Amino acid sequence: MNTNKKACMRRDAIRDMLQKQEVVTLQEFCQVLHASVATIRSDLTVLEKQGGLRRVRGGAVSTEGTPRNTVYASRVHLNEREKEQIARQAAELLQEDMTVVLDAGTTCARLAQEILNRGLRCTVITASWTAAEILSRSSDVTLQVTGGRLDREHNRLTGGFPAGLQADLYFLSPDGIAGDQATGSDPEESARKAATARACGQVVCLADPSKINRRGVLEICQPDVLVTCEGIRWLGRRQVENQN
Structure with a gap:
Protein backbone atom coordinates (compact mmCIF):
# COMPACT_ATOMS: atom_id res chain seq x y z
CA MET A 1 0.00 0.00 0.00
CA ASN A 2 1.47 3.38 -0.96
CA THR A 3 2.26 6.02 1.65
CA ASN A 4 -0.47 8.46 0.55
CA LYS A 5 -3.20 5.83 0.80
CA LYS A 6 -2.02 4.79 4.27
CA ALA A 7 -2.06 8.41 5.41
CA CYS A 8 -5.60 8.92 4.11
CA MET A 9 -6.82 5.79 5.88
CA ARG A 10 -5.14 6.86 9.11
CA ARG A 11 -6.68 10.34 8.93
CA ASP A 12 -10.12 8.88 8.29
CA ALA A 13 -9.60 6.75 11.40
CA ILE A 14 -8.65 9.86 13.38
CA ARG A 15 -11.91 11.53 12.35
CA ASP A 16 -13.86 8.43 13.37
CA MET A 17 -12.21 8.37 16.79
CA LEU A 18 -13.04 12.02 17.39
CA GLN A 19 -16.65 11.52 16.38
CA LYS A 20 -17.01 8.73 18.95
CA GLN A 21 -14.98 10.22 21.78
CA GLU A 22 -15.04 14.02 21.20
CA VAL A 23 -11.60 14.50 22.74
CA VAL A 24 -8.67 12.17 22.03
CA THR A 25 -5.13 12.35 23.39
CA LEU A 26 -1.96 11.82 21.36
CA GLN A 27 -1.26 8.63 23.30
CA GLU A 28 -4.68 7.20 22.41
CA PHE A 29 -4.21 7.99 18.72
CA CYS A 30 -0.79 6.32 18.77
CA GLN A 31 -2.04 3.21 20.56
CA VAL A 32 -5.09 2.65 18.38
CA LEU A 33 -3.47 3.53 15.04
CA HIS A 34 -0.06 2.01 15.81
CA ALA A 35 1.68 5.18 14.70
CA SER A 36 4.40 7.37 16.17
CA VAL A 37 3.76 10.67 17.94
CA ALA A 38 5.46 12.52 15.08
CA THR A 39 3.20 10.84 12.50
CA ILE A 40 0.02 11.61 14.47
CA ARG A 41 1.06 15.22 14.99
CA SER A 42 1.59 15.57 11.26
CA ASP A 43 -1.84 14.09 10.58
CA LEU A 44 -3.48 16.41 13.09
CA THR A 45 -1.84 19.42 11.46
CA VAL A 46 -3.22 18.42 8.05
CA LEU A 47 -6.71 17.77 9.42
CA GLU A 48 -6.75 21.03 11.35
CA LYS A 49 -5.94 22.95 8.15
CA GLN A 50 -8.83 21.12 6.49
CA GLY A 51 -11.15 22.19 9.30
CA GLY A 52 -11.84 18.67 10.57
CA LEU A 53 -10.50 19.17 14.08
CA ARG A 54 -8.90 21.61 16.46
CA ARG A 55 -5.63 20.77 18.14
CA VAL A 56 -5.33 21.31 21.88
CA ARG A 57 -2.55 20.62 24.33
CA GLY A 58 -1.99 16.88 24.41
CA GLY A 59 -4.49 15.89 21.72
CA ALA A 60 -7.35 17.12 19.54
CA VAL A 61 -11.07 17.87 19.58
CA SER A 62 -13.44 17.40 16.67
CA THR A 63 -15.12 20.25 14.82
CA GLU A 64 -17.28 17.92 12.74
CA GLY A 65 -20.52 17.75 14.69
CA THR A 66 -19.54 16.54 18.16
CA PRO A 67 -21.91 17.72 20.90
CA ARG A 68 -19.51 19.93 22.83
CA ASN A 69 -17.33 21.52 20.19
CA THR A 70 -19.84 22.59 17.60
CA VAL A 71 -21.79 25.84 17.84
CA TYR A 72 -24.40 26.12 20.59
CA ALA A 73 -27.34 25.93 18.19
Whole structure:
Protein backbone atom coordinates (compact mmCIF):
# COMPACT_ATOMS: atom_id res chain seq x y z
CA MET A 1 0.00 0.00 0.00
CA ASN A 2 1.47 3.38 -0.96
CA THR A 3 2.26 6.02 1.65
CA ASN A 4 -0.47 8.46 0.55
CA LYS A 5 -3.20 5.83 0.80
CA LYS A 6 -2.02 4.79 4.27
CA ALA A 7 -2.06 8.41 5.41
CA CYS A 8 -5.60 8.92 4.11
CA MET A 9 -6.82 5.79 5.88
CA ARG A 10 -5.14 6.86 9.11
CA ARG A 11 -6.68 10.34 8.93
CA ASP A 12 -10.12 8.88 8.29
CA ALA A 13 -9.60 6.75 11.40
CA ILE A 14 -8.65 9.86 13.38
CA ARG A 15 -11.91 11.53 12.35
CA ASP A 16 -13.86 8.43 13.37
CA MET A 17 -12.21 8.37 16.79
CA LEU A 18 -13.04 12.02 17.39
CA GLN A 19 -16.65 11.52 16.38
CA LYS A 20 -17.01 8.73 18.95
CA GLN A 21 -14.98 10.22 21.78
CA GLU A 22 -15.04 14.02 21.20
CA VAL A 23 -11.60 14.50 22.74
CA VAL A 24 -8.67 12.17 22.03
CA THR A 25 -5.13 12.35 23.39
CA LEU A 26 -1.96 11.82 21.36
CA GLN A 27 -1.26 8.63 23.30
CA GLU A 28 -4.68 7.20 22.41
CA PHE A 29 -4.21 7.99 18.72
CA CYS A 30 -0.79 6.32 18.77
CA GLN A 31 -2.04 3.21 20.56
CA VAL A 32 -5.09 2.65 18.38
CA LEU A 33 -3.47 3.53 15.04
CA HIS A 34 -0.06 2.01 15.81
CA ALA A 35 1.68 5.18 14.70
CA SER A 36 4.40 7.37 16.17
CA VAL A 37 3.76 10.67 17.94
CA ALA A 38 5.46 12.52 15.08
CA THR A 39 3.20 10.84 12.50
CA ILE A 40 0.02 11.61 14.47
CA ARG A 41 1.06 15.22 14.99
CA SER A 42 1.59 15.57 11.26
CA ASP A 43 -1.84 14.09 10.58
CA LEU A 44 -3.48 16.41 13.09
CA THR A 45 -1.84 19.42 11.46
CA VAL A 46 -3.22 18.42 8.05
CA LEU A 47 -6.71 17.77 9.42
CA GLU A 48 -6.75 21.03 11.35
CA LYS A 49 -5.94 22.95 8.15
CA GLN A 50 -8.83 21.12 6.49
CA GLY A 51 -11.15 22.19 9.30
CA GLY A 52 -11.84 18.67 10.57
CA LEU A 53 -10.50 19.17 14.08
CA ARG A 54 -8.90 21.61 16.46
CA ARG A 55 -5.63 20.77 18.14
CA VAL A 56 -5.33 21.31 21.88
CA ARG A 57 -2.55 20.62 24.33
CA GLY A 58 -1.99 16.88 24.41
CA GLY A 59 -4.49 15.89 21.72
CA ALA A 60 -7.35 17.12 19.54
CA VAL A 61 -11.07 17.87 19.58
CA SER A 62 -13.44 17.40 16.67
CA THR A 63 -15.12 20.25 14.82
CA GLU A 64 -17.28 17.92 12.74
CA GLY A 65 -20.52 17.75 14.69
CA THR A 66 -19.54 16.54 18.16
CA PRO A 67 -21.91 17.72 20.90
CA ARG A 68 -19.51 19.93 22.83
CA ASN A 69 -17.33 21.52 20.19
CA THR A 70 -19.84 22.59 17.60
CA VAL A 71 -21.79 25.84 17.84
CA TYR A 72 -24.40 26.12 20.59
CA ALA A 73 -27.34 25.93 18.19
CA SER A 74 -26.27 22.51 16.92
CA ARG A 75 -25.99 21.10 20.48
CA VAL A 76 -29.28 22.34 21.83
CA HIS A 77 -31.30 19.44 20.43
CA LEU A 78 -28.83 16.67 21.21
CA ASN A 79 -29.96 14.33 24.03
CA GLU A 80 -32.85 16.69 24.80
CA ARG A 81 -34.86 14.25 26.90
CA GLU A 82 -31.83 13.22 28.91
CA LYS A 83 -30.83 16.83 29.57
CA GLU A 84 -34.31 17.69 30.80
CA GLN A 85 -34.24 14.70 33.14
CA ILE A 86 -30.84 15.74 34.48
CA ALA A 87 -32.06 19.31 35.01
CA ARG A 88 -35.07 18.11 37.02
CA GLN A 89 -32.83 15.99 39.24
CA ALA A 90 -30.29 18.78 39.68
CA ALA A 91 -33.04 21.17 40.76
CA GLU A 92 -33.74 18.87 43.72
CA LEU A 93 -30.38 19.93 45.16
CA LEU A 94 -31.44 23.57 45.32
CA GLN A 95 -32.74 25.21 48.48
CA GLU A 96 -34.35 28.59 48.96
CA ASP A 97 -31.95 31.55 49.18
CA MET A 98 -28.95 29.63 47.86
CA THR A 99 -26.33 31.30 45.68
CA VAL A 100 -25.44 29.13 42.68
CA VAL A 101 -23.25 29.34 39.59
CA LEU A 102 -24.51 27.98 36.28
CA ASP A 103 -22.11 27.06 33.49
CA ALA A 104 -22.88 27.95 29.88
CA GLY A 105 -23.73 24.43 28.73
CA THR A 106 -27.05 23.40 27.20
CA THR A 107 -27.97 21.25 30.22
CA CYS A 108 -27.40 24.23 32.52
CA ALA A 109 -29.78 26.24 30.32
CA ARG A 110 -32.41 23.59 30.99
CA LEU A 111 -31.68 23.85 34.68
CA ALA A 112 -32.30 27.60 34.43
CA GLN A 113 -35.71 26.82 32.92
CA GLU A 114 -36.41 24.40 35.77
CA ILE A 115 -35.54 27.10 38.32
CA LEU A 116 -37.96 29.44 36.56
CA ASN A 117 -40.72 26.82 36.38
CA ARG A 118 -40.44 26.00 40.09
CA GLY A 119 -40.37 29.62 41.19
CA LEU A 120 -37.27 29.04 43.29
CA ARG A 121 -35.94 32.01 45.23
CA CYS A 122 -32.17 32.11 44.80
CA THR A 123 -29.22 34.06 43.47
CA VAL A 124 -27.77 32.83 40.15
CA ILE A 125 -24.39 33.82 38.72
CA THR A 126 -23.86 32.78 35.11
CA ALA A 127 -21.90 33.38 31.91
CA SER A 128 -24.66 31.71 29.89
CA TRP A 129 -26.51 34.09 27.60
CA THR A 130 -29.42 31.64 27.37
CA ALA A 131 -29.66 31.00 31.11
CA ALA A 132 -29.57 34.74 31.80
CA GLU A 133 -32.37 35.38 29.33
CA ILE A 134 -34.53 32.65 30.90
CA LEU A 135 -33.94 33.74 34.48
CA SER A 136 -34.50 37.41 33.68
CA ARG A 137 -38.21 36.49 33.57
CA SER A 138 -38.26 35.48 37.25
CA SER A 139 -38.87 38.00 40.02
CA ASP A 140 -37.68 35.35 42.50
CA VAL A 141 -34.15 35.12 41.09
CA THR A 142 -31.41 37.62 41.82
CA LEU A 143 -29.46 37.39 38.59
CA GLN A 144 -25.78 38.27 38.18
CA VAL A 145 -24.38 37.97 34.65
CA THR A 146 -20.60 37.89 34.34
CA GLY A 147 -18.80 40.41 32.21
CA GLY A 148 -16.68 39.74 29.17
CA ARG A 149 -16.95 39.34 25.42
CA LEU A 150 -19.96 37.52 24.01
CA ASP A 151 -18.93 34.31 22.27
CA ARG A 152 -21.91 33.92 19.94
CA GLU A 153 -20.94 30.44 18.74
CA HIS A 154 -21.09 29.03 22.27
CA ASN A 155 -23.69 31.48 23.60
CA ARG A 156 -21.54 32.52 26.54
CA LEU A 157 -19.62 35.45 27.96
CA THR A 158 -15.88 34.85 28.03
CA GLY A 159 -13.67 35.89 30.90
CA GLY A 160 -13.44 35.16 34.58
CA PHE A 161 -16.14 35.28 37.22
CA PRO A 162 -16.27 38.25 39.62
CA ALA A 163 -13.42 38.68 42.08
CA GLY A 164 -14.25 37.23 45.48
CA LEU A 165 -16.84 34.87 44.01
CA GLN A 166 -18.59 32.72 46.61
CA ALA A 167 -21.47 30.36 45.99
CA ASP A 168 -23.14 27.38 47.61
CA LEU A 169 -23.29 25.25 44.46
CA TYR A 170 -21.51 25.29 41.13
CA PHE A 171 -23.34 23.46 38.36
CA LEU A 172 -20.48 22.38 36.12
CA SER A 173 -20.82 21.38 32.48
CA PRO A 174 -17.55 19.67 31.45
CA ASP A 175 -16.49 18.27 28.09
CA GLY A 176 -16.37 14.83 29.65
CA ILE A 177 -16.16 12.91 32.90
CA ALA A 178 -14.34 9.66 33.55
CA GLY A 179 -13.12 8.11 36.76
CA ASP A 180 -14.95 10.84 38.71
CA GLN A 181 -12.74 13.47 37.05
CA ALA A 182 -14.36 16.33 35.11
CA THR A 183 -12.26 17.41 32.15
CA GLY A 184 -12.19 19.97 29.36
CA SER A 185 -10.47 20.70 26.07
CA ASP A 186 -10.18 24.50 25.89
CA PRO A 187 -7.34 25.79 28.12
CA GLU A 188 -8.89 29.17 28.99
CA GLU A 189 -12.36 27.78 29.63
CA SER A 190 -11.04 24.82 31.64
CA ALA A 191 -8.94 27.13 33.82
CA ARG A 192 -11.99 29.34 34.46
CA LYS A 193 -14.08 26.31 35.45
CA ALA A 194 -11.35 25.03 37.78
CA ALA A 195 -11.08 28.42 39.51
CA THR A 196 -14.86 28.60 39.89
CA ALA A 197 -14.92 25.10 41.39
CA ARG A 198 -12.37 26.13 44.02
CA ALA A 199 -14.46 29.17 44.98
CA CYS A 200 -17.74 27.32 45.49
CA GLY A 201 -18.91 25.19 48.39
CA GLN A 202 -19.90 22.16 46.33
CA VAL A 203 -19.46 21.24 42.68
CA VAL A 204 -22.32 19.48 40.90
CA CYS A 205 -21.38 17.98 37.53
CA LEU A 206 -24.18 17.66 34.97
CA ALA A 207 -23.37 14.97 32.41
CA ASP A 208 -25.60 13.75 29.60
CA PRO A 209 -24.76 10.40 27.95
CA SER A 210 -22.40 11.99 25.40
CA LYS A 211 -20.02 12.98 28.21
CA ILE A 212 -19.93 9.84 30.33
CA ASN A 213 -16.63 7.92 30.31
CA ARG A 214 -15.02 10.50 28.03
CA ARG A 215 -11.86 12.20 29.15
CA GLY A 216 -10.68 15.57 27.91
CA VAL A 217 -7.02 16.47 27.82
CA LEU A 218 -7.34 19.08 30.60
CA GLU A 219 -8.40 18.27 34.16
CA ILE A 220 -10.91 20.60 35.82
CA CYS A 221 -11.75 19.04 39.17
CA GLN A 222 -13.30 16.08 40.92
CA PRO A 223 -16.95 17.05 41.46
CA ASP A 224 -18.72 16.50 44.74
CA VAL A 225 -21.91 15.34 43.00
CA LEU A 226 -22.54 13.75 39.61
CA VAL A 227 -26.00 14.07 38.07
CA THR A 228 -26.76 11.82 35.11
CA CYS A 229 -29.86 10.22 33.61
CA GLU A 230 -29.45 7.45 36.16
CA GLY A 231 -29.76 9.81 39.11
CA ILE A 232 -27.67 11.70 41.65
CA ARG A 233 -24.40 10.20 42.85
CA TRP A 234 -22.35 11.66 45.68
CA LEU A 235 -18.63 11.59 44.95
CA GLY A 236 -16.66 14.08 47.02
CA ARG A 237 -15.66 14.16 50.64
CA ARG A 238 -17.24 17.58 51.13
CA GLN A 239 -20.66 16.21 50.22
CA VAL A 240 -20.33 13.14 52.46
CA GLU A 241 -19.28 15.24 55.42
CA ASN A 242 -22.15 17.63 54.88
CA GLN A 243 -24.61 14.75 54.97
CA ASN A 244 -23.51 13.61 58.43
